[in-house]
Amino acid sequence: APTQPTVQTREDGRILAVPAARQLARELGVDLAQVQGSGPNGRVRVHDVTAHVEGARAVPPQSAQPVASAPAAPQPQVPQPQAPA
Amino acid sequence: MDFDVLVIGAGPGGYHAAIRAAQLGLRVACAEREAVGGVCLNVGCIPTKALLHAGEQIAAARHAADFGLTFGEQKMDIAKLNGWKDGIVKKLTGGVGALFKANKITHLIGEASFVDAHTVKVGDKTYTAGSFIIATGSEPAKLPGLDVNQVEIVDSTGALVMPDPVPARMLCVGGGVIGFEFSHVYNNMGSQVKVIEFLPNVIPGADADAVKEFAKSMTKQGIKIETQTKANRAEKKADGIHVELESVKTGEKRTEIFDRVLVAVGRRPRTDGLNVAAAGVHVTDRGFIPADQQQRTNIAHIYSVGDVAGNPMLAHKAMKEGLVAAEVIAGKPAAQDAVAIPGVVYTSPELAWVGLTEQEAKDKGYKVKTGTFPLSASGRAMTLQQTDGFVKMVVEADTDLLLGVHIVGPHASDLLGEAGLALEMGATATDIALTIHAHPTLGESVLEAAEAVHKQAIHIMNR
Amino acid sequence: MDFDVLVIGAGPGGYHAAIRAAQLGLRVACAEREAVGGVCLNVGCIPTKALLHAGEQIAAARHAADFGLTFGEQKMDIAKLNGWKDGIVKKLTGGVGALFKANKITHLIGEASFVDAHTVKVGDKTYTAGSFIIATGSEPAKLPGLDVNQVEIVDSTGALVMPDPVPARMLCVGGGVIGFEFSHVYNNMGSQVKVIEFLPNVIPGADADAVKEFAKSMTKQGIKIETQTKANRAEKKADGIHVELESVKTGEKRTEIFDRVLVAVGRRPRTDGLNVAAAGVHVTDRGFIPADQQQRTNIAHIYSVGDVAGNPMLAHKAMKEGLVAAEVIAGKPAAQDAVAIPGVVYTSPELAWVGLTEQEAKDKGYKVKTGTFPLSASGRAMTLQQTDGFVKMVVEADTDLLLGVHIVGPHASDLLGEAGLALEMGATATDIALTIHAHPTLGESVLEAAEAVHKQAIHIMNR
C-alpha cells in the first residue's frame, strides 16, 4: 500500500493552495497539509486534492487517515482541469 | 421560525449575505434602520469616487494644454455636482432594493435589536430565525475638541456635500485613506488643503516606499502634508475656524485659520441599539464582534461580518465575509481564508496594494527580494499623461513566492486584480514575468517589476 | 566572430532580444535601417495611444457637463498635438537608445542583408556572429485602386499626422484594430467618420458578443459602420476624394465623397533587402519567416521573432519572442509556450480579450459555459461615467477551467493582467470568484462574470 506522502511544510506555516483547491479540500474534508502539491513550491491545485482523495480511496480506510473517514465527505464529483491544447 | 436567516444591516456585508443566502434557497430577511447599501453606497465608497472623478476631470482639463487642447472659462455648478453624485447613489441603492425584491428577500425597515438569541425585534414586531448575521458596520470616530457640526467642521459624511463656494482653506485632520481622498477632491476643486497626521507617516499600513512616492505626488499637486501633528481644538470666529495645531515631537503649538475642517481619524464599530447582550454575543473592549473563519461569533448560529467584525474596515472584506456567512449557513464549505485583502486610495495617482509590505515581510522573518519599475519608463503612462508612481513587488528570496504588490499610479486599483489573483494562487514572480502582458498597458509595469526582482527588467537598468 | 548575436531590426522584438541577450552576458549587435523602436514606438502602438488619449479628453470634457463642469470655447492646437505625440515617441526611442548604450549593445546603423548564413552586411561593412535574430517586422498592406499618397489617402503612418484643419469627412477602409483606433481619434477630433469592412463583422478574431457590444458603442458615439462593403477606387476631385464603394452581398455600387481616406487593411511581413536566400532561410508564400517554439528558423542558428515570424502581429508577441530567442541563444530553457496572446482595441470603451472566444472554444470541442456581467451594474463604471460594456468569461463546463475573457469597457486592457495570468496559471472561474477584488473597482466585474458562470453573480439576476 502506498505510504502517506511527505509533504513539505513552509517555514511560514502557509500551505500553498489555489482558492479552488482550498474550497474543494473543505468540501471533501481533506486536510490540505496532507496533500502533495504538484505546483512550484509544492503549490496544491485542484487535481492534487482529487488525486489525494483517489489515492486514499484506493487504500482501505485506516484510522490514521482522516480523509477517508471524514463524515461530511460526499461522493466527490471530481473536477480535473486540463490546460487547453 | 419566520426565516432561515435574518441579516441585520444592509451595507455591503449584509446585502451580500442576504442575496447569497437567497440564491442558495434560504428564506431571508434583512433589517436596515437607515438606507439600503449602508455606509459604502450611501456615504462611503461610491459618492467619494464620484467626487474624485469630477475633481480629476478638472485637473485633466488643465493638463490638456500640454497636447494643445485649451478651454475658455471653466464653470463648476456645485448643485449639479452634488445632484449627479446623489443620482449615482440612488441608482445603486435602488438596484440593491430591486435585487432584494427579485431574490425574494424580506426587507425589514427599522432598527433591529436582539430579544434573545433566537429572536430579534424590528420596530414593534419580533421575528425568529435559524441564524442571524450581524452586519451593523461602523461610524466615524470622534476627536475631542473638534465637534462635528457638518457645516464648518465635518466628518466624512458632511464632507460629501460640496459647499458652494468651495472652501478656500481646508484642513483635513487625519492622513489615512479617507482623509486623502477628500483632500484630493477639495484640492482639485480649488481649495488650499492641508493634511495633518499624528503618526510619522501617512496612509498607515501601506508600504513605506509607496507612501513616500504617493506623498511626493500629493505634495506636487499642492496638498500640504504635516505629519506628527495633532489638532487640539477648533473655534469658529468671524474670519474662519481657528484650529490649534500641535507638533507631537516638540509640543510647539500654533493656531491656523481654515474655512472647513474635516475630521477623518478612523472609524469605530457600531452596535448601539442592537442589544447583543440579550443574545449572549461577545463584544470586545473596542466594540467589535469577532468571528471565526466561518464568520461565527461565540454563539454558533449568530454570525458577524464586515466592519463590525474587525479590521480592515473595507467594503470588499465585508462582502467576502457576507458571502462566507451565507454559504456556511447553507451548509457550503466556505471560509474567509483570503491570503490578502487589498487596499486602495482612489486619488490620482492611486495608491493600491495587496499582500505584505516589505517591512511586514521582514518582520515576519521572510528573506525578501524586491523589484520596482517606475512609471516614468512606461509608454502607456506617458500617453496617459500620468507618469508619477511605480510598481513594487515583494517576493520571498529563496522560493520566488509573491508576498505583496504595491502600486502608485493611474488605474492602480485595476492592476490589483492580477496581483490579488497571483497571491491567492501562490504564484511566483516568475509566473508573472512569463505571462504575456498586452502592449502598451500599465500592466506591463507589473511584469517589469517581476522581472526587476530577477534583475531582468527590460526598460530600466537593473542594479 | 564579431558578435555572439546579431539582431536585425530594432523594433520591440529586436530590442527586447538585444537587451535580454546583453543581460545574459552575450556580445550583442543590433542593426536598424530606420529608427530604433520600430513600428511600435515610432508609427504604431505608442503614437496611436497618444492621439487616442487626446481624443478621449475632448470627449471627457463634453461629458463633464453631466456633473456640472462646463467650459467656454474649446480650442485644439493641432501643431501642438502632433508635437506632443512626437515628443513621447522621441522620449521612448531615446530611452531604447540609452538602454542599448548602457547594456553595451553595438548599434549598427543601416540596412542589414545576409551575405551567407554566418555573415551579414550593414552599410559597407560585414559582420560575423554566432547567432542571428531576424526581427524585421511588417508594413501596411496595399489596396489596389487606393494609392496611398500620405496626404488625402493615407496608411496608418500618414494618419498619425493630424491635419489642420481636421478632415470633415473621413473614410476608414478596414474595420480591424488599427482602423477603429484611428476612427475613434478622428471622430473625437470632430470628423464625420465611416468605417467599411469587407467581412460580416468588424474586429475579426474577437468574441462575437464583445464585438457587437463594441460596435454598438462606436455607433452611439457617431462612427458609421458598414460591413460587407469594399472600396474599389478613389479619385481626387475639387470637392473631395470620390470613393467607389461596393456592397459585397449585392454588388451594388455607389460613390461617396471624403476629405481623408485611411487604408487599414492589414499588414504584411517585411523581408525586402534582407537577402535571406543567401542564408538559406525559408520564407513562406506570404512572406513570413516561420520559427519553432524556441524561435529557430529552418537554419538552427538563425532565429525569427515578431511580425515577420507570423501572426498575430502584436508588439507583446514580438517582445516575448525576442526574449525567448535571446534566452535560447544564451542556453536557457526558454520557449514561446504562451497559453494565450491578448488583443486590445484602445478606444473608449476599450475592447480587450485573451484566450478563446466562445465560438473558438466550441469549435475546438469544448463543452462551454459563459458568464457575463454588464458594466451598467458596476458602481465604479458609473462614477467613471463609462457604463458601456461588459466582462464575458468563457469556461470549460465540466472542469470550470478558464478558457477566455472578453472585456468591453474602460481600462479593459488593465483588467487583462488578471485574465492573462489566470489563463497561464490554469485557473478556474472559482479561483477568480474566490479572490477578493477591491471595491469599488472595474476588476469586481471580472469577479462577477466568474460568479455569473456559476449563476451566483450578486449585482444581477442570474438566469
Ligand SMILES: Cc1cc2nc3c(=O)[nH]c(=O)nc-3n(C[C@H](O)[C@H](O)[C@H](O)COP(=O)(O)OP(=O)(O)OC[C@H]3O[C@@H](n4cnc5c(N)ncnc54)[C@H](O)[C@@H]3O)c2cc1C
Ligand atoms: C468616506 C468613506 C469612503 C470609503 N471608501 C471605501 C472604499 O473606497 N473602499 C472600501 O473598501 N471601503 C471604503 N469605505 C469603507 C466601507 O464603506 C465600509 O468598510 C463598508 O461600508 C462596511 O460595510 P458593512 O456592511 O460592514 O457596514 P456598513 O456599510 O456600515 O452598513 C451597516 C448597515 O447597518 C445598519 N445598521 C446598523 N445597526 C443597525 C441596527 N441595529 N438595525 C438595523 N440596521 C442597522 C446601518 O444603518 C448600515 O446601513 C469607505 C468609508 C467611508 C466612510
Ligand SMILES: Cc1cc2nc3c(=O)[nH]c(=O)nc-3n(C[C@H](O)[C@H](O)[C@H](O)COP(=O)(O)OP(=O)(O)OC[C@H]3O[C@@H](n4cnc5c(N)ncnc54)[C@H](O)[C@@H]3O)c2cc1C
Ligand atoms: C498604427 C499601428 C498601431 C499599432 N498598435 C499596436 C498596439 O497597440 N499593440 C500592439 O501590440 N501592437 C500594435 N501594433 C503592431 C506593432 O507595432 C507590431 O506588432 C510591432 O511593431 C512588431 O514588432 P517587430 O519588432 O516584429 O517589428 P517592427 O516594429 O516592424 O520593427 C522592425 C524593424 O526592423 C527594421 N528593419 C527591417 N528590415 C531591416 C533590415 N533589412 N535591416 C535593418 N533594419 C531593418 C525596421 O526599420 C523596423 O524598425 C500597431 C501597429 C500599427 C501600424
